[in-house]
Amino acid sequence: GNSVTQMEGPVTLSEEAFLTINCTYTATGYPSLFWYVQYPGEGLQLLLKATKADDKGSNKGFEATYRKETTSFHLEKGSVQVSDSAVYFCALSPAGAGGTSYGKLTFGQGTILTVHP
Amino acid sequence: DVKVTQSSRYLVKRTGEKVFLECVQDMDHENMFWYRQDPGLGLRLIYFSYDVKMKEKGDIPEGYSVSREKKERFSLILESASTNQTSMYLCASGGSWDNEQFFGPGTRLTVL
Numbered sequence: 001g002n003s004v005t006q007m008e009g010p011v012t013l014s015e016e017a018f019l020t021i022n023c024t025y026t027a028t029g030y031p032s033l034f035w036y037v038q039y040p041g042e043g044l045q046l047l048l049k050a051t052k053a054d055d056k057g058s059n060k061g062f063e064a065t066y067r068k069e070t071t072s073f074h075l076e077k078g079s080v081q082v083s084d085s086a087v088y089f090c091a092l093s094p095a096g097a098g099g100t101s102y103g104k105l106t107f108g109q110g111t112i113l114t115v116h117p
Numbered sequence: 118d119v120k121v122t123q124s125s126r127y128l129v130k131r132t133g134e135k136v137f138l139e140c141v142q143d144m145d146h147e148n149m150f151w152y153r154q155d156p157g158l159g160l161r162l163i164y165f166s167y168d169v170k171m172k173e174k175g176d177i178p179e180g181y182s183v184s185r186e187k188k189e190r191f192s193l194i195l196e197s198a199s200t201n202q203t204s205m206y207l208c209a210s211g212g213s214w215d216n217e218q219f220f221g222p223g224t225r226l227t228v229l
């Protein structure tokens with residue numbers, strides 16, 4: 001079956017440090033890949049996504065590249081801010097939008113990021 | 118602004134009670150989902166619905182049921198609440214041809 005593995009947290013950084021959160025997946029075909037973020041007290045919101053190999057998703061200074069050869073989708077940001085403190089989830093959706101997949105997502109366990117001033 | 122709302126942010130119930138969690142979306146999405154979120158386990162899919170009155174089990178359906186009588190509303194039911202159902206419950210909705218899901222703020226349920 002499908003699965004997503006994220007690096008274990010929590011991750012603690014100082015403001016302006018470089019961030020990497022590793023994510024690898026197991027799936028057949030070419031799934032769509034996502035990073036969601038959950039700020040304290042809120043639900044999840046989509047941060048970025050990529051739907052095919054070598055695509056790069058980006059948003060709010062965060063980037064992730066869909067690497068089919070290493071089955072990875074690592075999240076990076078060059079300079080983190082205190083406001084980036086949140087829980088980050090990597091997720092995949094089976095190959096092909098719609099159809100019998102119904103847009104179901106498989107999530108990783110989440111990585112807690114804390115950024116100190 | 119798109120919105121998914123959940124009926125309660127916090128809920129405390131006793132063992133054996135029947136519990137209803139409601140979710141409403143205003144985006145005319147076909148698909149709706151219920152997850153539970155536990156530390157170290159990420160989000161796990163309980164049930165989902167791809168149309169009115171249509172539902173399918175997710176990865177952890179035991180002890181739960183769902184109801185979708187209208188397109189915009191998806192209810193999660195705990196028939197007889199147990200302490201191991203203490204958790205954060207998240208509702209989400211999504212369109213048929215786009216895999217992005219939109220989430221509600223969550224309901225933190227405590228079963229005593």
